[in-house]
Amino acid sequence: MTQQPVPEARRRASSTKQGELPDEVTQILVKSLQLGAGAGGCGMLFGATAGIIRLTPAPLLFSLVTGFQWFGLSSVFYGTRKVAIARLGPEHTVTPAQKVGASAIAGAASVVPVGLLLRGPRSILPGAVVFSLLGAGGQFAANKWSASEGSSEKKSSWLDRKWSPMTRLSDEQYENILEEKVLRLEAEIAIIDxxxxxxxxxxxxxxxxxxxxxxxxxxxxxx
CATH class of the missing domain: 1.20.5 (Single alpha-helices involved in coiled-coils or other helix-helix interfaces)
Incomplete structure (x- = not known):
């Protein structure tokens, strides 16, 4: 018997199962680490400043701990939220309510690693509740802001004002005006002939x- 060639899709699936992460997961992981690194750097600067102002015994240690907290919270929040939205479908089809739920889940999940390493298991539950509410509230506010911004852009044009000497034309109205001008021009040309x-x-x-x-x-x- 002749051996049948293995389809390309099966080869890719088998190679993925053998240890390679899908491209989407890899991109989410890389972006999460990049965002976490940026937030961690800001956290270190904030921690150093706060440590100096508060006259802590070890401002460098306080800066490192603050940077680690910001890194863990931001990277886990971003990655969890992206994964949750990806499981719901393409991002442009996800509803605002689903985004609020994904942000709430991400906020609760972001507390787990930082809470276990720095504050102990007892801090996980209250921290998860607080950050879940913060994530959901922030996403809800972002949804409202984006919706109001889109509606204001449609209504804020000076062409739509009553006192404006000009009005906005639709494609059909513009086409009718062009047809009228063409007919008028043809009539003038006929008179000249x-x-x-x-x-x-x-x-x-x-x-x-x-x-x-x-x-x-x-x-x-x-x-």
Missing amino acids: EDLTALKAQKEAQKAAEDVAMQSPLRGDKT
Whole structure:
């Protein structure tokens, strides 16, 4: 028996199962680490400043701990939220309510690693509740802001104002105006053609009259 070739899709699936992460998961992981690194750097600066102001015994340690907290919270929140939204479908089809739920789940999940490492298991439950509410509230506010921004952009044009001397035209109205202008131009061209024809006929008649007038004296001389 001849061995049948393995389809390309099966090869990719088997290689993925053997330890390679899907491209989507890899992108989410990389972006989460990048965002966490940026937030961690900001956290270190904030921790150093706060440690100096509060006169902590070890401002460097306080800065490192703050940076680690910001890194863990931001990276886990972003990654969990992206995974939750990806499981719901393409991001442009996810409803605002589903985004609020995904942000609430991400907020609760972001507390787990930081709470276990720094504050102990007892802090996980209250921290998860607080950050879940913060995530849901922040996403709800972001949804409202994006919706109001989109509606204001549609209504804020000065062309839509009552006092505006100009009005916004739809494609159909603009097409009708162009058709009217074309018809008017064709009518003007037809009138000009008629005038040229009449003028040409008048010149021809005038020339014929002049020829007749010139020939009549010649006939009188011959007689």
